[in-house]
Amino acid sequence: MFYMNSFILNSKRKRVHRMLWHILFWIIYVFFYAFTPIALGEEDSLIKDLQFVLIQLPLKLLATYTLLYFFIPKFILKKKHTIFFVFIIPLAFIIGLGQRALIGYYLYPIYYPEHLAEYGLIYWPKVFYASVETYSVAAAAATIKLLKQWFNTQQLTNSLKQEKLAAELKFLKAQIHPHFLFNTLNNLYALTLKKSSKAPEVVLKLSELLDYMLYECNESKVALDKEINMLENYIALEKIRYGEELSVKFHVDKEVRNFDISPMLLLPLVENSFKHGVSGEIHEKWIEIKLSASNDTLNFTIENSRDSSIRGKKESYTEGIGLKNVIRKLELVYKNKHQIKIDDKGESFKVSLTIDTKES
Known part of the structure; x- marks a missing residue:
């Protein structure tokens, strides 16, 4: 009920x-057309110009809102442009004719009787001008509305992209966590079978790794120092498992x-090296990891020994x-960085x- 009331309130x-x-x-619009003649130096024109603007306003409202809420949608x-012009051109002519009839009947006898006497109630060049001027105003309103719709659509699209990105990253992280836990629990299981004093x-x-993964990896970026500590803990666990043979x-x-990085980015690379650096017929098992920086660029390399008898089977690693x-x-x-x-x-x-860790 609360959410429904909130929705109704927001809609209102x-x-x-x-x-x-x-x-x-x-x-x-009214002030622009009423005060422009004064700004151009015409005296005693405010009342007259307000009358001319206001008497035409209802037909301009009709033209604008039929354009906004009927013709455009x-x-x-x-993309039915031909049908649009078939309807809009006669309507523009009718509205222009209506405006000229209104001002010709009500205002021209007061302010321009000589013009009325010379050209009559309907003067076609002025009808054309009134049609163009009316739909210029309507087009300005439509432009504002369409720009606003475009901006809102862009915001919604960006929001959906961000939500999709966040969901995919969460999915990737969810895949990494079980993968990591499976390997580590295997290590612990092997030690308990041996009744090793290193099990505690x-x-x-x-527990330290789980605390970090569950409570500190929810941000988009974390301090690299924390990631390094996690890697050091993981490496320590693996060294306990393999001892001096690795x-x-x-x-x-x-x-x-001092850098920040997306969490849980480097761990799978380290896991991959441990997986392949100790498997197969390898005389000397070794892993070497380097983490360095140059300006805003972070450099990470990891190299491990491998069984040369399976050379060419790179896909098993990737x-x-x-x-x-x-x-x-x-x-x-x-992306692109x-x-x-x-x-x-x-x-x-x-x-x-x-x-490249530099923020764009």
Whole structure:
């Protein structure tokens, strides 16, 4: 009930605002035509000009509002231009004729009797002028209305695009979370099977990661420092799992900690490297991660060892859900402001990512 009342109230408020804008438009029109002769130096013309403007006003209102609410919706917006002109030209002529008849009958005998005597009640050049002048005013009103509609449509389109973007990003994040949790819980499960004393440490780091993912990743951008801390926790968890058989190096330049970044962007790349950097027949298993910055550009590279016997099967590295989500997220958040390069070197696999973080 509350929402219905609120909707009704908003609708009434919009109607009142629209009515006030229409009244303002016609007040400006009346004052413009009434005071222009005075501004041009014609004396004692205000009362006369007001009479001329006001006596023609009803027909101008008729022309304007039939154009706004009938001809434009029925014909112009539906691209029925021929039918529009078939109707509008005779109507313009009739309205021009009506205006000339009104001022010729009521005002010309008072102010221009000699003109009335010479040309009669209906003077066709003036009828044509009245038609053109009337629909010039109507066209001005229609232009304002159409521009407003275009602006509102653009706002709605942009709003829908933003909502679609937010929904897709949320969907991508929802895919990343289970993927990440599945891998981490597998790590914890392996440790508990071994009855490792490191299991409590894993639980603690996992709780910190979950706290970050659930409560701090809802913003469009987060401090890169927080993302780095999350990556460090994740790497620590993986190192606990693999021990000395895996060498991991994580180099971070100090200045990058002042950057902001879309949350959960780098983690899938790190997960991908752990997945492939330790699988297969690899003698020395290693992962090297570098994070640096140059002006407003963030540079992230991650390289891992790989089983050279599966060289040429690059698709096994790129078809995972994590990497696909990263690429899609980059297209959504950093469109035309990023580059990602995937390099298969045979015995190693490298992903290089650059992001222009400068706000446009």
